[in-house]
Amino acid sequence: MFTGIIEEMGRMRRVYRQGQAMLLTVEASRVLEDVAIGDSIAVNGVCLTVVAFDGDSFTADVMPETYRQTNLGELRSGNPVNLERAMGAQKRFGGHIVQGHVDTSGRIVSRQPEENAVVFTLEPDDKSMLRYVLARGSIAIDGISLTVIRTDNETFAVSIIPHTLAETVLALKGPGDRVNLEADILGKYVERLLSFQSGEQPGTGRGRKSGGLTEAFLAENGYL
Known part of the structure:
Protein backbone atom coordinates (compact mmCIF):
# COMPACT_ATOMS: atom_id res chain seq x y z
CA MET A 1 0.00 0.00 0.00
CA ALA A 86 5.40 0.97 0.13
CA MET A 87 4.09 2.61 3.29
CA GLY A 88 5.73 1.61 6.58
CA ALA A 89 3.52 1.02 9.64
CA GLN A 90 5.40 3.72 11.58
CA LYS A 91 4.89 6.49 9.02
CA ARG A 92 2.25 9.22 8.89
CA PHE A 93 -0.53 8.66 6.38
CA GLY A 94 -0.17 11.88 4.42
CA GLY A 95 -2.19 11.14 1.28
CA HIS A 96 -4.90 8.54 0.68
CA ILE A 97 -4.95 4.75 0.20
CA VAL A 98 -3.15 4.04 -3.07
CA GLN A 99 -2.71 0.41 -4.09
CA GLY A 100 -0.50 0.96 -7.11
CA HIS A 101 -3.09 -0.93 -9.17
CA VAL A 102 -3.82 1.45 -12.03
CA ASP A 103 -7.43 1.52 -13.28
CA THR A 104 -6.65 3.06 -16.66
CA SER A 105 -4.36 5.54 -18.32
CA GLY A 106 -5.64 8.91 -19.47
CA ARG A 107 -4.80 12.03 -21.45
CA ILE A 108 -4.14 15.54 -20.17
CA VAL A 109 -6.69 17.75 -21.93
CA SER A 110 -5.52 21.12 -20.60
CA ARG A 111 -3.11 22.76 -18.17
CA GLN A 112 -4.12 26.20 -16.92
CA PRO A 113 -2.48 28.42 -14.26
CA GLU A 114 -4.80 29.72 -11.54
CA GLU A 115 -2.97 32.19 -9.29
CA ASN A 116 -0.58 30.03 -7.19
CA ALA A 117 -1.92 26.73 -8.56
CA VAL A 118 -2.11 24.86 -11.86
CA VAL A 119 -5.35 23.18 -12.90
CA PHE A 120 -5.06 20.00 -14.96
CA THR A 121 -8.10 18.62 -16.79
CA LEU A 122 -7.85 14.94 -17.71
CA GLU A 123 -9.79 12.45 -19.81
CA PRO A 124 -9.58 8.74 -18.83
CA ASP A 125 -9.23 6.16 -21.60
CA ASP A 126 -11.84 4.05 -19.81
CA LYS A 127 -14.71 6.41 -18.97
CA SER A 128 -16.30 3.85 -16.66
CA MET A 129 -13.77 4.75 -13.95
CA LEU A 130 -15.44 8.16 -13.66
CA ARG A 131 -18.20 6.57 -11.55
CA TYR A 132 -15.63 6.47 -8.74
CA VAL A 133 -14.55 10.10 -9.21
CA LEU A 134 -16.29 12.91 -7.33
CA ALA A 135 -15.55 16.50 -6.41
CA ARG A 136 -13.47 16.73 -3.20
CA GLY A 137 -12.64 13.03 -3.52
CA SER A 138 -9.17 11.56 -3.98
CA ILE A 139 -7.45 10.24 -7.08
CA ALA A 140 -3.88 9.18 -7.89
CA ILE A 141 -2.31 10.60 -11.06
CA ASP A 142 1.03 8.97 -11.92
CA GLY A 143 1.04 7.92 -8.26
CA ILE A 144 0.42 11.43 -6.86
CA SER A 145 -2.38 11.76 -4.29
CA LEU A 146 -4.59 14.64 -5.49
CA THR A 147 -8.02 16.09 -4.77
CA VAL A 148 -10.63 16.30 -7.52
CA ILE A 149 -12.09 19.81 -7.90
CA ARG A 150 -14.72 19.01 -10.55
CA THR A 151 -15.88 16.19 -12.81
CA ASP A 152 -18.42 15.35 -15.52
CA ASN A 153 -19.17 12.32 -17.71
CA GLU A 154 -16.02 12.75 -19.81
CA THR A 155 -13.30 14.46 -17.76
CA PHE A 156 -12.21 15.56 -14.30
CA ALA A 157 -9.91 18.29 -13.00
CA VAL A 158 -7.38 18.65 -10.19
CA SER A 159 -5.62 21.73 -8.81
CA ILE A 160 -1.92 21.36 -7.95
CA ILE A 161 0.14 23.51 -5.60
CA PRO A 162 3.65 24.68 -6.61
CA HIS A 163 5.47 22.24 -4.29
CA THR A 164 3.70 19.17 -5.72
CA LEU A 165 4.28 20.36 -9.26
CA ALA A 166 7.99 21.00 -8.67
CA GLU A 167 8.59 17.63 -6.99
CA THR A 168 6.81 15.36 -9.50
CA VAL A 169 6.77 14.51 -13.20
CA LEU A 170 3.60 16.55 -13.74
CA ALA A 171 5.86 19.61 -13.96
CA LEU A 172 7.03 18.25 -17.32
CA LYS A 173 3.64 17.23 -18.71
CA GLY A 174 1.01 19.10 -20.66
CA PRO A 175 -1.90 18.62 -23.08
CA GLY A 176 -1.71 15.35 -24.98
CA ASP A 177 0.60 13.63 -22.49
CA ARG A 178 -0.54 10.38 -20.91
CA VAL A 179 -0.74 9.57 -17.20
CA ASN A 180 -1.72 6.62 -15.00
CA LEU A 181 -5.00 6.93 -13.07
CA GLU A 182 -6.11 5.09 -9.93
CA ALA A 183 -9.45 5.90 -8.32
CA ASP A 184 -10.02 5.77 -4.57
CA ILE A 185 -10.42 2.12 -3.51
CA LEU A 186 -13.35 2.88 -1.17
CA GLY A 187 -15.86 3.39 -3.97
CA LYS A 188 -14.85 0.12 -5.64
CA TYR A 189 -15.45 -1.92 -2.50
CA VAL A 190 -18.81 -0.24 -1.83
CA GLU A 191 -19.91 -0.98 -5.40
CA ARG A 192 -18.79 -4.59 -5.12
CA LEU A 193 -20.57 -5.09 -1.81
CA LEU A 194 -23.81 -3.58 -3.07
CA SER A 195 -23.70 -5.72 -6.22
CA PHE A 196 -24.34 -8.83 -4.12
CA GLN A 197 -27.47 -7.24 -2.71
CA SER A 198 -28.80 -6.16 -6.10
CA GLY A 199 -27.64 -9.17 -8.10
CA GLU A 200 -25.82 -6.89 -10.53
CA GLN A 201 -22.37 -7.27 -11.98
CA PRO A 202 -20.39 -4.20 -10.79
CA GLY A 203 -20.35 -1.46 -13.41
CA THR A 204 -22.80 -3.19 -15.79
CA GLY A 205 -26.22 -2.19 -14.46
CA ARG A 206 -27.41 -5.74 -15.30
CA GLY A 207 -29.23 -7.94 -12.82
CA ARG A 208 -32.36 -8.04 -10.73
CA LYS A 209 -33.72 -4.92 -9.10
CA SER A 210 -33.74 -4.57 -5.34
CA GLY A 211 -34.88 -2.14 -2.72
CA GLY A 212 -31.47 -0.48 -2.56
CA LEU A 213 -29.39 0.27 0.51
CA THR A 214 -31.42 -0.42 3.63
CA GLU A 215 -30.89 -0.20 7.39
CA ALA A 216 -31.28 -3.99 7.62
CA PHE A 217 -28.59 -4.52 4.99
CA LEU A 218 -26.16 -2.18 6.80
CA ALA A 219 -26.79 -3.92 10.11
CA GLU A 220 -26.36 -7.38 8.57
CA ASN A 221 -22.97 -6.39 7.11
CA GLY A 222 -21.61 -4.82 10.28
CA TYR A 223 -22.11 -1.11 9.51
CA LEU A 224 -24.65 -0.52 12.31
Whole structure:
Protein backbone atom coordinates (compact mmCIF):
# COMPACT_ATOMS: atom_id res chain seq x y z
CA MET A 1 0.00 0.00 0.00
CA PHE A 2 1.11 3.55 -0.80
CA THR A 3 -0.01 7.04 0.19
CA GLY A 4 0.48 8.98 -3.03
CA ILE A 5 3.14 11.21 -1.44
CA ILE A 6 6.02 11.04 -3.92
CA GLU A 7 9.42 10.54 -2.27
CA GLU A 8 11.60 11.44 -5.22
CA MET A 9 11.83 11.62 -8.98
CA GLY A 10 14.00 8.88 -10.41
CA ARG A 11 15.25 8.49 -13.95
CA MET A 12 14.98 5.56 -16.34
CA ARG A 13 18.42 4.06 -16.93
CA ARG A 14 17.39 1.14 -19.11
CA VAL A 15 14.15 -0.06 -20.69
CA TYR A 16 14.20 -3.59 -22.09
CA ARG A 17 11.14 -4.80 -24.00
CA GLN A 18 10.18 -8.26 -25.14
CA GLY A 19 6.71 -8.10 -26.65
CA GLN A 20 4.45 -6.70 -23.93
CA ALA A 21 6.86 -7.67 -21.15
CA MET A 22 9.42 -5.18 -19.85
CA LEU A 23 12.43 -4.99 -17.55
CA LEU A 24 12.99 -1.50 -16.13
CA THR A 25 16.11 -0.19 -14.42
CA VAL A 26 15.53 3.07 -12.54
CA GLU A 27 18.15 5.41 -11.12
CA ALA A 28 17.20 6.54 -7.61
CA SER A 29 18.60 7.44 -4.21
CA ARG A 30 16.10 7.92 -1.39
CA VAL A 31 13.95 4.87 -2.16
CA LEU A 32 17.10 2.71 -2.08
CA GLU A 33 17.99 3.58 1.52
CA ASP A 34 16.50 0.37 2.97
CA VAL A 35 15.64 -1.56 -0.18
CA ALA A 36 15.56 -5.36 -0.34
CA ILE A 37 14.75 -7.89 -3.05
CA GLY A 38 10.98 -8.34 -3.18
CA ASP A 39 10.16 -4.84 -1.93
CA SER A 40 7.41 -2.83 -3.62
CA ILE A 41 8.16 0.53 -5.21
CA ALA A 42 5.54 2.53 -7.11
CA VAL A 43 6.85 3.84 -10.45
CA ASN A 44 4.51 6.51 -11.83
CA GLY A 45 1.85 5.02 -9.58
CA VAL A 46 2.40 1.40 -10.66
CA CYS A 47 3.33 -1.06 -7.91
CA LEU A 48 6.43 -2.95 -9.07
CA THR A 49 8.57 -5.55 -7.31
CA VAL A 50 12.30 -5.02 -6.92
CA VAL A 51 14.16 -7.97 -8.50
CA ALA A 52 17.69 -6.48 -8.35
CA PHE A 53 19.40 -3.33 -7.09
CA ASP A 54 22.78 -1.68 -6.61
CA GLY A 55 23.99 1.54 -5.00
CA ASP A 56 22.11 3.89 -7.31
CA SER A 57 19.40 1.93 -9.14
CA PHE A 58 16.83 -0.86 -8.93
CA THR A 59 15.33 -3.20 -11.50
CA ALA A 60 11.73 -4.41 -11.78
CA ASP A 61 9.71 -6.60 -14.13
CA VAL A 62 6.58 -5.38 -15.92
CA MET A 63 4.13 -8.09 -16.94
CA PRO A 64 1.88 -7.81 -20.04
CA GLU A 65 -1.27 -6.90 -18.08
CA THR A 66 0.54 -3.97 -16.45
CA TYR A 67 1.97 -2.96 -19.83
CA ARG A 68 -1.55 -2.83 -21.32
CA GLN A 69 -3.20 -0.96 -18.44
CA THR A 70 -0.56 1.74 -17.82
CA ASN A 71 1.70 4.21 -19.58
CA LEU A 72 4.90 2.35 -18.64
CA GLY A 73 5.19 1.12 -22.20
CA GLU A 74 5.89 4.71 -23.29
CA LEU A 75 8.96 5.08 -21.04
CA ARG A 76 12.36 5.64 -22.61
CA SER A 77 15.86 5.82 -21.16
CA GLY A 78 16.34 9.20 -19.51
CA ASN A 79 12.66 9.79 -18.71
CA PRO A 80 11.92 10.99 -15.14
CA VAL A 81 9.48 8.94 -13.04
CA ASN A 82 7.67 9.38 -9.71
CA LEU A 83 8.86 6.98 -7.00
CA GLU A 84 7.36 5.95 -3.67
CA ARG A 85 8.20 3.04 -1.38
CA ALA A 86 5.40 0.97 0.13
CA MET A 87 4.09 2.61 3.29
CA GLY A 88 5.73 1.61 6.58
CA ALA A 89 3.52 1.02 9.64
CA GLN A 90 5.40 3.72 11.58
CA LYS A 91 4.89 6.49 9.02
CA ARG A 92 2.25 9.22 8.89
CA PHE A 93 -0.53 8.66 6.38
CA GLY A 94 -0.17 11.88 4.42
CA GLY A 95 -2.19 11.14 1.28
CA HIS A 96 -4.90 8.54 0.68
CA ILE A 97 -4.95 4.75 0.20
CA VAL A 98 -3.15 4.04 -3.07
CA GLN A 99 -2.71 0.41 -4.09
CA GLY A 100 -0.50 0.96 -7.11
CA HIS A 101 -3.09 -0.93 -9.17
CA VAL A 102 -3.82 1.45 -12.03
CA ASP A 103 -7.43 1.52 -13.28
CA THR A 104 -6.65 3.06 -16.66
CA SER A 105 -4.36 5.54 -18.32
CA GLY A 106 -5.64 8.91 -19.47
CA ARG A 107 -4.80 12.03 -21.45
CA ILE A 108 -4.14 15.54 -20.17
CA VAL A 109 -6.69 17.75 -21.93
CA SER A 110 -5.52 21.12 -20.60
CA ARG A 111 -3.11 22.76 -18.17
CA GLN A 112 -4.12 26.20 -16.92
CA PRO A 113 -2.48 28.42 -14.26
CA GLU A 114 -4.80 29.72 -11.54
CA GLU A 115 -2.97 32.19 -9.29
CA ASN A 116 -0.58 30.03 -7.19
CA ALA A 117 -1.92 26.73 -8.56
CA VAL A 118 -2.11 24.86 -11.86
CA VAL A 119 -5.35 23.18 -12.90
CA PHE A 120 -5.06 20.00 -14.96
CA THR A 121 -8.10 18.62 -16.79
CA LEU A 122 -7.85 14.94 -17.71
CA GLU A 123 -9.79 12.45 -19.81
CA PRO A 124 -9.58 8.74 -18.83
CA ASP A 125 -9.23 6.16 -21.60
CA ASP A 126 -11.84 4.05 -19.81
CA LYS A 127 -14.71 6.41 -18.97
CA SER A 128 -16.30 3.85 -16.66
CA MET A 129 -13.77 4.75 -13.95
CA LEU A 130 -15.44 8.16 -13.66
CA ARG A 131 -18.20 6.57 -11.55
CA TYR A 132 -15.63 6.47 -8.74
CA VAL A 133 -14.55 10.10 -9.21
CA LEU A 134 -16.29 12.91 -7.33
CA ALA A 135 -15.55 16.50 -6.41
CA ARG A 136 -13.47 16.73 -3.20
CA GLY A 137 -12.64 13.03 -3.52
CA SER A 138 -9.17 11.56 -3.98
CA ILE A 139 -7.45 10.24 -7.08
CA ALA A 140 -3.88 9.18 -7.89
CA ILE A 141 -2.31 10.60 -11.06
CA ASP A 142 1.03 8.97 -11.92
CA GLY A 143 1.04 7.92 -8.26
CA ILE A 144 0.42 11.43 -6.86
CA SER A 145 -2.38 11.76 -4.29
CA LEU A 146 -4.59 14.64 -5.49
CA THR A 147 -8.02 16.09 -4.77
CA VAL A 148 -10.63 16.30 -7.52
CA ILE A 149 -12.09 19.81 -7.90
CA ARG A 150 -14.72 19.01 -10.55
CA THR A 151 -15.88 16.19 -12.81
CA ASP A 152 -18.42 15.35 -15.52
CA ASN A 153 -19.17 12.32 -17.71
CA GLU A 154 -16.02 12.75 -19.81
CA THR A 155 -13.30 14.46 -17.76
CA PHE A 156 -12.21 15.56 -14.30
CA ALA A 157 -9.91 18.29 -13.00
CA VAL A 158 -7.38 18.65 -10.19
CA SER A 159 -5.62 21.73 -8.81
CA ILE A 160 -1.92 21.36 -7.95
CA ILE A 161 0.14 23.51 -5.60
CA PRO A 162 3.65 24.68 -6.61
CA HIS A 163 5.47 22.24 -4.29
CA THR A 164 3.70 19.17 -5.72
CA LEU A 165 4.28 20.36 -9.26
CA ALA A 166 7.99 21.00 -8.67
CA GLU A 167 8.59 17.63 -6.99
CA THR A 168 6.81 15.36 -9.50
CA VAL A 169 6.77 14.51 -13.20
CA LEU A 170 3.60 16.55 -13.74
CA ALA A 171 5.86 19.61 -13.96
CA LEU A 172 7.03 18.25 -17.32
CA LYS A 173 3.64 17.23 -18.71
CA GLY A 174 1.01 19.10 -20.66
CA PRO A 175 -1.90 18.62 -23.08
CA GLY A 176 -1.71 15.35 -24.98
CA ASP A 177 0.60 13.63 -22.49
CA ARG A 178 -0.54 10.38 -20.91
CA VAL A 179 -0.74 9.57 -17.20
CA ASN A 180 -1.72 6.62 -15.00
CA LEU A 181 -5.00 6.93 -13.07
CA GLU A 182 -6.11 5.09 -9.93
CA ALA A 183 -9.45 5.90 -8.32
CA ASP A 184 -10.02 5.77 -4.57
CA ILE A 185 -10.42 2.12 -3.51
CA LEU A 186 -13.35 2.88 -1.17
CA GLY A 187 -15.86 3.39 -3.97
CA LYS A 188 -14.85 0.12 -5.64
CA TYR A 189 -15.45 -1.92 -2.50
CA VAL A 190 -18.81 -0.24 -1.83
CA GLU A 191 -19.91 -0.98 -5.40
CA ARG A 192 -18.79 -4.59 -5.12
CA LEU A 193 -20.57 -5.09 -1.81
CA LEU A 194 -23.81 -3.58 -3.07
CA SER A 195 -23.70 -5.72 -6.22
CA PHE A 196 -24.34 -8.83 -4.12
CA GLN A 197 -27.47 -7.24 -2.71
CA SER A 198 -28.80 -6.16 -6.10
CA GLY A 199 -27.64 -9.17 -8.10
CA GLU A 200 -25.82 -6.89 -10.53
CA GLN A 201 -22.37 -7.27 -11.98
CA PRO A 202 -20.39 -4.20 -10.79
CA GLY A 203 -20.35 -1.46 -13.41
CA THR A 204 -22.80 -3.19 -15.79
CA GLY A 205 -26.22 -2.19 -14.46
CA ARG A 206 -27.41 -5.74 -15.30
CA GLY A 207 -29.23 -7.94 -12.82
CA ARG A 208 -32.36 -8.04 -10.73
CA LYS A 209 -33.72 -4.92 -9.10
CA SER A 210 -33.74 -4.57 -5.34
CA GLY A 211 -34.88 -2.14 -2.72
CA GLY A 212 -31.47 -0.48 -2.56
CA LEU A 213 -29.39 0.27 0.51
CA THR A 214 -31.42 -0.42 3.63
CA GLU A 215 -30.89 -0.20 7.39
CA ALA A 216 -31.28 -3.99 7.62
CA PHE A 217 -28.59 -4.52 4.99
CA LEU A 218 -26.16 -2.18 6.80
CA ALA A 219 -26.79 -3.92 10.11
CA GLU A 220 -26.36 -7.38 8.57
CA ASN A 221 -22.97 -6.39 7.11
CA GLY A 222 -21.61 -4.82 10.28
CA TYR A 223 -22.11 -1.11 9.51
CA LEU A 224 -24.65 -0.52 12.31
